[in-house]
């Protein structure tokens with residue numbers, strides 16, 4: 137069924153929380169329930185609270201807000217639920233209602249409303265973070281311990297600051313030609329974090345798409361997908377960003393719109409839940425692994441990689457988009473690779489957008505449990521397809537003193553393609 141038809145059907149049907157049959161099968165898959173052990177920090181408990189609010193039996197109090205914002209929006213409960221509860225959508229709507237009554241913190245409002253929707257502002261902010269690191273200010277701040285004494289919360293957020301790549305991503309308003317016989321034309325959604333902070337991943341993505349035989353266009357008017365604003369309850373900001381993006385892509389001329397960040401992909405596919413007129417755009421959106429797995433890229437994976445490689449499922453890929461086998465199939469096709477399945481690969485790493493900053497202690501507890509499992513797998517490389525997860529795992533590897541390279545799957549696939557003048 138088309139997404140818009142689903143929305144219309146939902147508008148006429150009873151509230152979504154009535155789908156919950158209180159069976160509790162989701163509890164053990166919920167990361168916050170696993171750590172905190174409290175019903176109100178479980179999917180079932182949160183649904184109970186949302187229903188109580190809707191029926192006028194509960195108000196938006198401090199503890200209500202806390203239970204809602206402690207949720208990672210990882211949607212593991214959706215995968216576990218036998219009753220088809222659409223938890224992510226309910227949570228996003230609930231947060232939208234909360235911020236109408238209690239505005240989000242000023243810093244989140246400034247960043248999400250006035251930086252993310254403007255590519256050049258986002259790019260400038262990324263360059264300033266690079267400068268902060270490269271100039272030595274960061275090492276001074278860390279070694280002096282001053283920030284820890286003056287503003288411990290900020291110091292914890294600063295410690296999470298990722299190493300940002302200096303290399304640029306792909307250039308907007310560019311058209312890349314297919315290698316060999318052309319199979320079709322796709323558009324590339326660059327994302328804001330990926331293109332400004334993790335440039336090589338975007339260039340590897342485009343390289344793979346052209347190697348698979350596709351022309352790749354990069355529309356110039358595209359902006360951030362709006363996922364972080366939506367998760368924070370800033371639904372109007374997210375809607376405005378969705379409108380800009382839909383207008384930027386010539387959907388009818390495209391075989392697909394490709395995205396390599398799981399969180400952005402889930403958001404782009406669910407624009408119809410946010411607004412009308414988005415169904416055609418969203419029906420073309422494909423995660424890069426989902427798309428590549430159906431192409432002739434396998435013939436091009438020639439260079440052997442003699443490493444033990446593990447894969448971690450980004451929540452918004454496995455639970456948000458139901459994509460599990462494609463990234464594994466692609467990685468296993470790399471000659472020489474020793475693919476290792478990691479225990480609990482489908483569980484959240486605790487990154488969840490800016491959750492590791494806003495809910496630092498809980499996020500670190502979730503990450504620690506995850507890193508213990510990764511340590512047991514004894515791998516050289518960990519691949520995962522979302523920028524927040526990559527940053528979180530790099531931080532985790534440092535924290536645990538592990539020699540672990542954390543990459544996006546496309547980086548390993550592009551290495552297996554061998555040399556290219558354009559991208560290496």
Ligand code: SF4
Nearest residue numbers: 166207208210211213
């Ligand atoms: S989205 Fe994740 S954190 Fe939130 S209730 Fe569901 S499983 Fe728990």
Ligand code: SF4
Nearest residue numbers: 156157159160162217
């Ligand atoms: S598994 Fe689904 S139906 Fe059962 S308690 Fe959780 S959300 Fe409700």
